[in-house]
Amino acid sequence: MTPHLLLTAWAFAPARTSGVYRAIGIANAFAAAHWKVTVLCAPARLFQDNLVSDESLLKGVHPAVRVREVPLEHPELSTDLGEWGRLRARFPELWAKLRLRRDRRGFPEAWYGSWAPALRRAAVRVHRESPVTLALGTAAPAVDFVPGEELHRVAGVPYVMDYRDAWTIRTFTGKPPETLTPEESERERALIAGAHQVWFVNDPIRRWHEQKYPLQASAMRTVRNGFDAPAGAAGAEHVGVPLRRPAPTGLTFGYIGTINYGAFPLEAVVDGWALAAPDLPAGSRLVLRGHLGRSAEGSPQLRDALAKARRVGIRYEGPVARSEVFDVYRGFDALLLALPSGPGVTSGKVYEYAATGLPVVSVHTPETPVGEVLAESPHWHPTRSLSAPDVADAFRAAAADALRTTAGERAAAIAWGAQWERSRQLADAVGEITERLAGGPQ
Structure with missing residues (x-):
């Protein structure tokens, strides 16, 4: 039966x-x-x-x-x-x-x-x-x-x-x-x-x-x-992002996920990015994609903070349909994993990020258990703290990683990430x- x-x-x-x-x-x-x-x-x-x-x-x-x-x-x-x-x-x-x-x-x-x-x-x-x-x-x-x-x-x-x-x-x-x-x-x-x-x-x-x-x-x-492979994908490996030559206009760092005011560490991200930006390839930018809170509209405080972030090269470009997520990842050179901090905090995005094979800047406190998933990846760049200098160091490290990674290393990273399907x-x-x-x- x-x-x-x-x-x-x-x-x-x-x-x-x-x-x-x-x-x-x-x-x-x-x-x-x-x-x-x-x-x-x-x-x-x-x-x-x-x-x-x-x-x-x-x-x-x-x-x-x-x-x-x-x-x-x-x-x-x-x-x-x-x-x-x-x-x-x-x-x-x-x-x-x-x-x-x-x-x-x-x-x-x-x-x-x-x-x-x-x-x-x-x-x-x-x-x-x-x-x-x-x-x-x-x-x-x-x-x-x-x-x-x-x-x-x-x-x-x-x-x-x-x-x-x-x-x-x-x-x-x-x-x-x-x-x-x-x-x-x-x-x-x-x-x-x-x-x-x-x-x-x-x-x-x-x-x-x-x-x-x-x-x-x-x-x-x-x-x-x-992570969830898109409908029709031949296998988990097909969600990875193949290596591409960085654009002459600089690197594109990306975030995909819900942005909740007070939980998403936006201040630490903005301050760290502003400090790191002069050391990144000219024209580099950080793109934030996702819904603003559960309602997708966001609070006035959040919308105001995102507007101010544009001054330092951070752009909010709206939500992404689930069926289009991995297509959006292919437009990024590195990823931002920004999470609320805490010893029991988890996120499905950790697995999805691992599957792409891209370098990951991880912004949260060290006790947050992201390392359970990403610790074995040489492309994980966690911050030591939420201070601007430490966040900036993580952005710089991820940028260097993105610029030196070979096609073979990217393929190996994608194969490793497939285990998290x-x-x-x-x-x-x-x-x-x-x-x-x-x-x-x-």
């Missing part, structure tokens, strides 16, 4: 959110391993109506994956006033207070908890129609774990908790959030105690949870993110789950 995965991911294609690529990757990996895959997610309309979608993402979903949308009223994305109730329209502050109270009753998570009853009902319906072999929730939000918990309770279905972030630990510090409630702590403890496996995207987050829940440590795995990262985890549930070696 074909095994059946029920995957819960509040955002799925065509939604454009930070977690959607992992959700798509997990669905595809199980489908490629000949599982039937059903996805529970929020309605696509929530994201489409708010311009938080990318229709090209649909091309990357395995044709065997089936999606079931579960109705959800989201406080930020449910913006159609005609669908608001009288209370929300007339008394929004009172509505918000009552909504948060309702959230806490359904599941201890603000703004998402009240989705739990609908998820439970949807999971049971799917299981009745086609028995579920394994339930997997990928979070945040943590309410995505609810369908697995419910099917385990009513039918003994094993479940996997996939943490692409953390729930009761701040990835920037490794400490509990100030707002953490006893209800959240207890619910996580109970969920982890009953889980078949618990997945984490990097080793630091996994180790924190092993220390917090030592009795469940044997069920915990690091299942990394990875997402399906390769997920294959062992999916294979282990499949074997265990089929009664293979434990």
Whole structure:
């Protein structure tokens, strides 16, 4: 009998959110391993109506994956006033207070908890129609774990908790959030105690949870993110950027990713670039591509800071459709990896950058675990700190690397980066789950 995965991911294609690529990757990996895959997610309309979608993402979903949308009223994305109730329209502050109270009753998570009853009902319906072999929730939000918990309770279905972030630990510090409630702590403890496996995207987050829940440590795995080859690519190696002769107008450094005000280290990047620019080939520039925050519009402060950055040769040139990402990489000579700093911070961009074979300037503090991926690359140029001189040194080193790299070295870098293709990262985890549930070696 074909095994059946029920995957819960509040955002799925065509939604454009930070977690959607992992959700798509997990669905595809199980489908490629000949599982039937059903996805529970929020309605696509929530994201489409708010311009938080990318229709090209649909091309990357395995044709065997089936999606079931579960109705959800989201406080930020449910913006159609005609669908608001009288209370929300007339008394929004009172509505918000009552909504948060309702959230806490359904599941201890603000703004998402009240989705739990609908998820439970949807999971049971799917299981009745086609028995579920394994339930997997990928979070945040943590309410995505609810369908697995419910099917385990009513039918003994094993479940996997996939943490692409953390729930009761701040990835920037490794400490509990100030707002953490006893209800959240207890619910996580109970969920982890009953889980078949618990997945984490990097080793630091996994180790924190092993220390917090030592009795469940044997069920915990690091299942990394990875890059996604474009639809139709013949192989992961085809996403690399072949060596090209630098233009007479200088080098082009590039960044592709969301730019969030306060999280993206823009000040450090601008100051470091301004200091390094006189030492780079004449005409060199830094191009920033991506959405400005989740809304793609950005705050006034962010737009003002980007306007000022133009004075030192930094240009913001808008977002990139997912299907066009690797074409844009081919216009760069080196890359900027600018991340929020913290011992548990991770980013899917790290893997994508590695796949290009290009030199990478890495702007974040040293404890940020980018080295788990890039440490073996001779083309990784991390900053020693976020000071302007240290950031400038990294830009200079990457420029020298770009100018001296040979075609053979670029080809070797591309071949090395191919190991981080997402399906390769997920294959062992999916294979282990499949074997265990089929009664293979434990």
